[in-house]
Amino acid sequence: MKPNGPVIRAIRKARKVSLRWLQDETGLDRGYLSRMERGLIQESGDQQVERVATALNVPPDVITQEE
Structure with a gap:
């Protein structure tokens, strides 16, 4: 799987977790x-x-990129 880093960071920051x-x-x-x-x-x-x-309590497809 190809992780979508900026999305992961945005979700983490929105949830205010380190x-x-x-x-x-x-x-x-x-x-x-x-x-x-x-x-x-x-x-x-x-x-x-x-x-x-x-x-992060999201489905895996939310934090991955399509190729």
């Missing part, structure tokens, strides 16, 4: 999450995207 909170909720490294939000991770495993989507 990267540290997202790290705690997903079990993913904060640096990895930061790179994902900045668009530096072009391809991510389904499980990682699903963890982020679950933590």
